[in-house]
Amino acid sequence: MSERLFTRLTKENGIAILTIDNPPLNVLSERVGLEIRDCVTEVEHDDEVVVLILTGAGRAFIAGADIKEFPTKMARGEAKKMALEHFHTYNRLDFLPKPTIAALNGVTLGGGLELAMACDIRIAGEGVKLGLPEIKLGLFPGAGGTQRLPRLVGEGRAKELMFMGDPITATEAWQIGLVNKVVPDDEVLERAQEMAKVLATRTLTALSRIKKAVDKGLEMDLTGGVLYEAELLDEVFQTEDIVEGCNAFFEKREPIFKHR
Template structure:
């Protein structure tokens, strides 16, 4: 579907697959970030796409930010610009109103883990290493890692991972809730596609609102979160797909949603 230098995407049966291909380990340069944003923007407005899968080419999902760009960021204010640019890339994916799955096919470190955390679901190969090693460079995760990781695994575990900087294996990541599923390395994309094929049969009118209810609700207290949920459920009851879903239930058949 796209012809870019570092990031491309394809589409089939309502599933978009975005592949980062910046050898040897798919580091996040400014150019890679820009191309990710472009691809996600196209997918957001493609009415045929219901689910997005994000993965890396070769032996890495993403090994982190491009350290070669760091020396140019040492003047006051330059690192902030870089961090916000990467954060803009991550938010584009995080706020996509469609389910997203990170297929972690290899090394997932630093900015790569920050990127993976923007996805709704993470599936990792059994030999994958995940971590935030920035502390070993005298840095810390600066593109949302200090904010997203505690929300996923809790404050204590998140601080330990960032303080120590050592990677963990996929099994430990699954145990602490950082990844949803661990599969054999050669089955990562198959597992992601299997889940995506289920999700594409659901309706985006509900999927997108589930995502909004959870993500925005986490920023609210319980009462306001429930009130926001009630607004969204009222919206769903005004859609064509709720009618189709109910009719399919009464007629004992599979629903055929139109995402309207």
């Protein structure tokens, strides 16, 4: 696409950092969504990148969708188009064959939480508020929120959060399994980078298959999931990196993976 106005993508040592920068609160406009999708596509096709971190500039991760765009979505079919555009963006992130970490540095509401839930891991600052407040506008989360949230926290808690629309604290989010870690606000990106540095030493041949096994396995019964897992395991045993991993173990050294 043309020049990115509201996102920045940096890459170093196998780690890409995507920063949403649409001040003051990084609202998720259609343009921002398209730029995020473009960045994710670039990361997917960059063989040097192993892990992607998403974060926000300033005092918000993403404070929700751009409500100023809503009046143009009142005609039948327009809201569906908008929702599916954002959902397509989230799916590109969800199905990215590389680990993703959401570094939640501030307000994470509505579409921002939907985006964060499409990531594999969420690290939140202790002062972060998270929620899906759409009900207070007479709406509901329509870009995957009603589907991803119950898969993360269970049906009852998900319905309560969406019915009430009130934000919860980072600690509450951790207690129900919505975020993986809660850290000091000024250490969010640093902690995400620490985790990413470890992941960048792993091989994508295994990381990508772990992601596929978990994500697709959740859509199957246990037997089907185990059989699918076995197919992926057979695939990974045909890679160069399994040979390197075993050789490194026998030679008592750290492996040097080539992601093939």
